[in-house]
Amino acid sequence: MKMAAPTASKAASLGCNNKPAFPELDFRSGARVEELNKLIQEFTKHDQREYDDQRALEIHTAKDFIFSMLGMVQKLDQKLPVANEYLLLSGGVREGVVDLDLDELNVYARGTDYDMDFTLLVPALKLHDRNQPVTLDMRHSALCHSWLSLRLFDEGTISKWKDCCTIVDHINGATNYFFSPTKVADWFYDSISIVLSEIQKKPQRGMPKVEKVEKNGTIISIILGVGSSRMLYDIVPVVSFKGWPAVAQSWLMENHFWDGKITEEEVISGFYLVPACSYKGKKDNEWRLSFARSEVQLKKCISSSLMQAYQACKAIIIKLLSRPKAISPYHLRSTMLWACDRLPANYLAQEDYAAHFLLGLIDDLQHCLVNKMCPNYFIPQCNMLEHLSEETVMLHARKLSSVRSDPAEHLRTAIEHVKAANRLTLELQRRGSTTTIPSPQSDGGDPNQPDDRLAKKLQQLVTENPGKSISVFINPDDVTRPHFRIDDKFF
Numbered sequence: 414m415k416m417a418a419p420t421a422s423k424a425a426s427l428g429c430n431n432k433p434a435f436p437e438l439d440f441r442s443g444a445r446v447e448e449l450n451k452l453i454q455e456f457t458k459h460d461q462r463e464y465d466d467q468r469a470l471e472i473h474t475a476k477d478f479i480f481s482m483l484g485m486v487q488k489l490d491q492k493l494p495v496a497n498e499y500l501l502l503s504g505g506v507r508e509g510v511v512d513l514d515l516d517e518l519n520v521y522a523r524g525t526d527y528d529m530d531f532t533l534l535v536p537a538l539k540l541h542d543r544n545q546p547v548t549l550d551m552r553h554s555a556l557c558h559s560w561l562s563l564r565l566f567d568e569g570t571i572s573k574w575k576d577c578c579t580i581v582d583h584i585n586g587a588t589n590y591f592f593s594p595t596k597v598a599d600w601f602y603d604s605i606s607i608v609l610s611e612i613q614k615k616p617q618r619g620m621p622k623v624e625k626v627e628k629n630g631t632i633i634s635i636i637l638g639v640g641s642s643r644m645l646y647d648i649v650p651v652v653s654f655k656g657w658p659a660v661a662q663s664w665l666m667e668n669h670f671w672d673g674k675i676t677e678e679e680v681i682s683g684f685y686l687v688p689a690c691s692y693k694g695k696k697d698n699e700w701r702l703s704f705a706r707s708e709v710q711l712k713k714c715i716s717s718s719l720m721q722a723y724q725a726c727k728a729i730i731i732k733l734l735s736r737p738k739a740i741s742p743y744h745l746r747s748t749m750l751w752a753c754d755r756l757p758a759n760y761l762a763q764e765d766y767a768a769h770f771l772l773g774l775i776d777d778l779q780h781c782l783v784n785k786m787c788p789n790y791f792i793p794q795c796n797m798l799e800h801l802s803e804e805t806v807m808l809h810a811r812k813l814s815s816v817r818s819d820p821a822e823h824l825r826t827a828i829e830h831v832k833a834a835n836r837l838t839l840e841l842q843r844r845g846s847t848t849t850i851p852s853p854q855s856d857g858g859d860p861n862q863p864d865d866r867l868a869k870k871l872q873q874l875v876t877e878n879p880g881k882s883i884s885v886f887i888n889p890d891d892v893t894r895p896h897f898r899i900d901d902k903f904f
Contacts, residue, residue: 439772444821449768452824456725459831468642472529475637475644476501478621483535485608492573492600494539498653500685500706505530506632506647509727509742511705512789512797513649513689516738517630524834526625527636527645528841534685534705536653537597538574540565541683548659553698555691556660556795560698561592561652576600579697592652593697594688598631601650605633631688641842651703652686658702661791670753670761671714679710692800704791708746715753716762722770723749728827730778733812739805740782744797748777750790771824775817782810 437446464472480499487493504510507518510532521527538561540547549559563571563578571590577597578590609623622638633648657665661684671680683706690699712720727742734740752773753761760766781787781798785806789795798806816823 439768439820441772442818442820444819446768448821449771449824450765452821452828453721453725453767453771456728456824456828456831457721459828459835460724460728462835467640471639471642472644474619475621475639475642475646478637478639479533479635479646479648482605482608482612485611486601486604489604489607490573492537492577492604494536497536498539499536500534500709502532502534502705502709503530504532505634505645506532506649507731507742509744509746511649511687512701512703512741512743513632513687514630514738515741518632519627519629519634520735521634521636521645522834523831524837527643528838529642530645530647532647532649534649534651534653534687534703535601536685537601537650538566538570538592539653541653541655547654547656547684549686549702551660554694557702557789557792557797558691558694558699559686559702561686561700563590563592591698592700594631594650594690594700595697597650598628598633598688601648602628602633605635605648641844642838643841649687651688652700653683654685655683657681658684660702661704664791664793668754670758671711674714675710680707682706682710702792707791708750711750711753715749716764718764718767719749719753719761719770722767722774725767725824725827726771726774726778728831729816729823730813732827732830733816733823734809739798739801740778740809744781744787745774745778747787747790747797748774748781751788752777772817772820775813775820779810779813779817782806782813 438444439446439449483493483497483499487495487497502510505521506513507515507521508530511534521530523530550562551559553560563574574592575590577593577600579593579596581589581591583589606626609626612620613623621644623635624638624643625634625636627634629647631650635646635648637644637646665677665681685703685705686700687703689701690696691701723745727745730740730745731742761770783806785798785801785803786796787798789797
């Protein structure tokens with residue numbers, strides 16, 4: 414017996430081929446997905462500020478001051494490489510742009526303490542002459558960590574840096590110098606303090622005001638006042654390598670979301686050792702592997718809607734999970750990268766799916782906590798939550814559960830926080846709007862000086878290249894002419 418197909422009117426009455434009349438809801442919280450999308454868009458609007466020419470010039474002036482200062486540090490005792498290559502990242506260490514421990518950092522708040530924040534990785538040593546996988550001495554360390562013997566370097570390097578090393582004497586009479594992250598950080602802070610003291614004895618017109626210099630663990634945090642802006646620079650002494658570490662070779666064999674979008678050569682162009690140790694490691698000897706340069710490349714392949722969801726989620730967890738500091742924004746970044754590998758690219762490219770991505774990131778992070786398992790994206794066998802107690806992970810998991818139960822309210826709170834920070838910044842700008850700050854190299858005369866053109870160019874670079882790798886090559890004998898490289902493009 415044949416059944417007749419339903420008529421159009423009957424199909425309509427059954428709801429066939431029609432979207433449901435009710436709004437799309439989040440099953441767990443009951444929140445309207447459309448409302449969550451709008452809240453994420455509002456957060457993004459307030460969080461991503463556009464810079465006018467004056468602010469761009471202030472950014473350039475602060476950057477110029479920091480690089481000039483580092484040139485003077487190099488001249489003090491010739492420890493730093495003469496031709497150095499820095500990695501400048503938008504966002505401070507507290508924003509999770511680098512995998513560093515946050516429990517030793519003083520709390521700085523945007524709006525209250527600073528208006529813009531940056532992280533600057535400064536190589537104390539470079540090992541750039543090898544075209545093979547780099548094998549590190551991990552016999553004494555947890556995964557993702559390593560000691561660094563100066564035997565990899567020449568005698569001149571050993572002579573310059575041995576006062577920043579721990580010494581191990583072997584039975585056969587040989588002496589091994591291990592590069593010490595804590596001693597390097599102490600030397601770096603002392604050297605920066607000496608240079609800043611000398612600079613401030615001879616102030617120049619338009620020179621930024623050094624409002625704060627603090628050593629936070631192995632990081633040196635400098636807040637500069639430039640015109641109506643306050644810039645936070647978290648300066649991190651690192652060891653820079655070209656190539657790829659042998660411990661991460663297996664990661665290259667897997668399929669990844671960036672395959673076919675960027676080349677493998679771009680992803681594995683280099684890595685760092687940053688001054689951080691594992692939970693049970695020796696602080697004086699142990700460094701942590703960092704793939705910050707690779708992460709800059711991977712961000713090119715992440716959709717704008719996922720990045721918006723990530724930024725909003727990060728703002729929520731920074732406030733919520735700040736005590737105890739067991740979870741950092743870097744853990745959230747890792748879960749996002751894993752999600753990119755797990756989910757189809759066309760799904761993640763949906764422009765109106767930011768709410769789904771936000772809820773998914775919260776779910777993923779909560780899953781990591783409940784299972785006490787958050788694999789490092791580049792070295793999956795390294796569990797970044799392994800050292801946490803059951804009590805700590807469950808405390809944070811319960812906090813995230815409260816977010817998941819009412820994501821709209823937590824988004825509104827994040828929006829109010831960023832709006833309050835912006836109001837503080839605008840108030841400071843109004844108080845300082847009667848004066849303009851030229852660059853230290855400017856005589857303040859001709860309005861068409863190169864600094865104006867550079868400010869406009871810098872404004873364009875900042876707005877068009879958020880989070881990208883900005884390398885700077887400096888000749889200490891002529892710090893007025895830095896050469897910029899954004900990824901592989903020179904300026």
